[in-house]
Amino acid sequence: MIKYIKESLSQVYGNKPTRLSKAEQSDELKAIYQRKVGALSKEKLENARDEYHGSFIHKWKMRRWITLILVNFLFLLSYKFDIQLLEGALTASRFVGFHFADLNSALQVMLAYKHVVLNLLIGTTTVFTLWLLLGGRTFCSWVCPYHLLAEWAEFLHLWLVKKKLIKNHTFHRKTRSVLYVIFALLAFVSGYTVFEAISPTGIVSRAIIYGPGLALIWVGALLLFEVFYSRRAWCRYVCPIGITYAVVGTLSPVRITYNAEACHHEGDCRKLCEVPHVLDLTIRGRAHNVNQDVTSDCTRCGMCVDVCPTNSLNFKIIGLDKFL
Amino acid sequence: MTDTSNMSNTSKKAKPRISHNRRKSNRREFIRSAALTAGVISLSLAGLYPVLSGASNRLRPPGAIKKRKDEQKFFAACIKCGQCVQVCPVDAIKLSDIDEGVGLGIPYIDAREQACDFSCDGLQCVLACPTGALTHHLNYPADTRMGLARLDKPEACLAVQGKGFKGQARGADFKGVLRYSAIDRWHAIPVAQHPYDLELCNLCVRQCPIEISIAQCVTKNKKLAEEKKAGTLARVAEEFGNECPPKHAIKLQAIKRTDDQGNTKLSMTPTILDGCVGCGVCEMICPLENAPAIVVDSDKETNWS
Numbered sequence: 294m295i296k297y298i299k300e301s302l303s304q305v306y307g308n309k310p311t312r313l314s315k316a317e318q319s320d321e322l323k324a325i326y327q328r329k330v331g332a333l334s335k336e337k338l339e340n341a342r343d344e345y346h347g348s349f350i351h352k353w354k355m356r357r358w359i360t361l362i363l364v365n366f367l368f369l370l371s372y373k374f375d376i377q378l379l380e381g382a383l384t385a386s387r388f389v390g391f392h393f394a395d396l397n398s399a400l401q402v403m404l405a406y407k408h409v410v411l412n413l414l415i416g417t418t419t420v421f422t423l424w425l426l427l428g429g430r431t432f433c434s435w436v437c438p439y440h441l442l443a444e445w446a447e448f449l450h451l452w453l454v455k456k457k458l459i460k461n462h463t464f465h466r467k468t469r470s471v472l473y474v475i476f477a478l479l480a481f482v483s484g485y486t487v488f489e490a491i492s493p494t495g496i497v498s499r500a501i502i503y504g505p506g507l508a509l510i511w512v513g514a515l516l517l518f519e520v521f522y523s524r525r526a527w528c529r530y531v532c533p534i535g536i537t538y539a540v541v542g543t544l545s546p547v548r549i550t551y552n553a554e555a556c557h558h559e560g561d562c563r564k565l566c567e568v569p570h571v572l573d574l575t576i577r578g579r580a581h582n583v584n585q586d587v588t589s590d591c592t593r594c595g596m597c598v599d600v601c602p603t604n605s606l607n608f609k610i611i612g613l614d615k616f617l
Numbered sequence: 618m619t620d621t622s623n624m625s626n627t628s629k630k631a632k633p634r635i636s637h638n639r640r641k642s643n644r645r646e647f648i649r650s651a652a653l654t655a656g657v658i659s660l661s662l663a664g665l666y667p668v669l670s671g672a673s674n675r676l677r678p679p680g681a682i683k684k685r686k687d688e689q690k691f692f693a694a695c696i697k698c699g700q701c702v703q704v705c706p707v708d709a710i711k712l713s714d715i716d717e718g719v720g721l722g723i724p725y726i727d728a729r730e731q732a733c734d735f736s737c738d739g740l741q742c743v744l745a746c747p748t749g750a751l752t753h754h755l756n757y758p759a760d761t762r763m764g765l766a767r768l769d770k771p772e773a774c775l776a777v778q779g780k781g782f783k784g785q786a787r788g789a790d791f792k793g794v795l796r797y798s799a800i801d802r803w804h805a806i807p808v809a810q811h812p813y814d815l816e817l818c819n820l821c822v823r824q825c826p827i828e829i830s831i832a833q834c835v836t837k838n839k840k841l842a843e844e845k846k847a848g849t850l851a852r853v854a855e856e857f858g859n860e861c862p863p864k865h866a867i868k869l870q871a872i873k874r875t876d877d878q879g880n881t882k883l884s885m886t887p888t889i890l891d892g893c894v895g896c897g898v899c900e901m902i903c904p905l906e907n908a909p910a911i912v913v914d915s916d917k918e919t920n921w922s
Binding site for chain 1: 650668689712714718749
C-alpha cells in the first residue's frame with residue numbers, strides 16, 4: 294500500500310517509473326519473462342484478441358463516452374428543464390441538493406480568497422469521497438468534457454502522424470507539477486483564480502450549460518495545438534486538475550491491475566494510453582511483481598483493457614471480493 | 618514518452634550511457650517544456666489585464682462581496698459555476714466571457730437588457746451561491762446595494778420635460794421581463810406585453826421594486842390596523858423593517874428649472890434616495906429609445922462590508 298502510494302506520487306510528480314535491477318526481480322517474474330520469448334506471433338495475438346473480445350473492442354470506451362456525455366448533459370437538462378438534479382457546472386454544483394465542488398477549483402478559490410467557506414468545505418468533502426471511491430483520475434476520462442474533445446483531436450493527431458505529415462513533440466512530465474505549484478502560488482499572490490480563466494474543463498462545461506462563448510476559441514486553439522504539435526498536451530503536461538485527482542486516486546480502491554503471466558509485451562496498450570508511463574510495467578522486464586496495480590496517474594479509461602489481447606490488464610476494486 | 622526511457626536506470630552501474638542524440642533530444646524537450654510553462658503562465662497572467670485596468674467593472678448580482686471598484690474579493694471567492702444564473706427567475710444574471718480575462722465565468726447583470734426585479738422575493742442567487750461570493754449576510758432585497766441609480770441625462774428625461782408616456786416602454790421587440798403583481802403575483806411577464814398610458818412619465822418610480830414593496834407594506838399595515846391585528850408577529854417583523862424596505866429609493870420631486878429662454882418653470886425630476894439598491898429596473902424601464910436617462914452606477918460602496 295505505502296509502496297503503491299509512493300510510486301504513484303513519484304510518477305504523478307513526473308518521475309519515470311522505478312526500475313528494478315535484475316537482481317531485485319523475483320525468480321518467478323524472471324521465469325515468466327524467460328518462458329514467453331517468442332511464444333506468440335503477431336498473428337496469433339490478433340487471433341487471441343478476436344477470440345477474447347469478439348469483433349467489438351471498444352467496450353469500456355463506449356461505456357465511458359456514454360457516461361461522460363450523460364453527466365454533462367444532465368447539467369444541461371437540469372438547467373433547461375428545471376429538474377434540479379444536477380445544478381451548476383463542473384467547477385461547483387449541487388447534486389440533488391448536495392454541494393459538490395471540484396477539488397482544484399475549490400483550492401484555487403480558497404487560495405485566492407484566503408478564507409474557507411463552509412459550503413465549499415462540504416462540497417470538497419463530498420467530491421473527495423466520491424472520487425476516492427471511484428478512482429481519482431476517473432474524473433478526467435469519465436467526466437471531463439475536454440477529455441472527450443481531446444480524444445477526438447488525438448485520433449486526428451495519430452492519423453496525421455501515421456501519414457508522416459506531422460511529428461509528435463513531447464514535453465517533460467514535470468512541467469505539470471511545476472505549473473501546479475505556479476498556479477497555486479499565483480492564486481495566492483494575485484488574489485485571482487488565474488487558472489480558471491484558461492481551464493478548458495470549466496470553459497467547455499459552462500459552454501454546454503450556458504451556451505457557447507468566445508472562450509471556446511481558446512479551447513479550439515488548444516485542440517489545434519494537440520492535433521498538430523503535441524499529443525494530448527494539456528492533459529499530459531499542463532492540467533492541475535489531473536494532478537489533484539491523481540493524488541486522491543492513490544487511496545482509491547478502483548484501479549487497473551496488470552498480470553505479467555498473461556502479458557505478451559507487444560505494447561498495444563501503451564500506444565493508445567493517455568499517460569503511457571503508467572503502463573511501462575508492461576514492457577518486458579519492467580514489472581515489479583507478477584500482479585501489479587497501475588499507478589494512480591492512470592485515468593482508468595479502460596482503453597488498455599479493451600485492447601489487451603490476453604486479458605492481462607483489468608479493472609479491479611480492492612476489497613470487492615470480501616463483499617461478494 | 619517512450620523515447621526517454623533509459624534515464625532512470627540509476628540502481629545499476631555507475632552512470633547510464635546517453636548517446637549524443639539522446640542528450641540533444643532531452644535538451645530540446647527541456648527547452649520546449651520551459652517554453653510551454655512560460656507560455657501557459659503568461660497567457661493566464663494576461664487574464665489579469667482586464668481586471669486590473671478596471672475594464673471588467675459591471676453590475677453584479679445582489680450580495681456580491683465587493684467594494685466600490687475593487688472587485689478582487691468577489692472574483693476570488695466566485696467559483697464560476699453559474700448556480701446563481703440557474704435560479705434567477707428573470708434570467709437577469711449572465712456569465713462573463715474570456716474577454717474579461719480572469720473574470721471569465723463571473724456573473725454580471727446587464728440592467729438595460731434585463732434588470733434584477735427581485736421577483737424571486739427570496740434572493741435565490743444568494744442562497745444558491747456555494748462559496749459566499751454572494752454574501753449570505755443579507756435576507757431581503759432592501760439589504761443589498763448592487764449599485765446606485767443616477768439621473769444621467771436630466772434634459773432627456775420625459776418627466777423633467779413634463780411629458781407623459783403611452784405604449785410599450787421599450788418597444789414591441791424588447792425581450793426583458795418584469796413582475797407586475799396586479800397581473801401575476803408569481804411570474805414575470807414581458808415588458809412588451811404591458812403597455813402604459815401615463816400623463817406624466819414616472820416609470821422609474823412606478824416600477825422600482827423597493828417602492829412597490831413599500832407600497833404593498835403600507836397597504837398591508839392599513840389592513841392589519843383595520844382588522845385590529847396590530848401587534849401580531851407579522852406586524853412586528855414589518856415594523857422593524859425586515860421585510861419592508863426601511864427607506865424609500867426614488868421619488869419624483871418638483872423642482873424649479875430655467876429653460877433656454879430664461880423662463881422659470883416647475884418640473885418633476887426623478888430623485889434617487891438612500892433606499893436605492895441599484896437593481897437597475899429604472900434603467901431597464903426608462904422608455905427613451907437610445908440611452909436611458911437614468912442609469913445605475915455599479916461602483917458604489919456596498920453597505921454590509
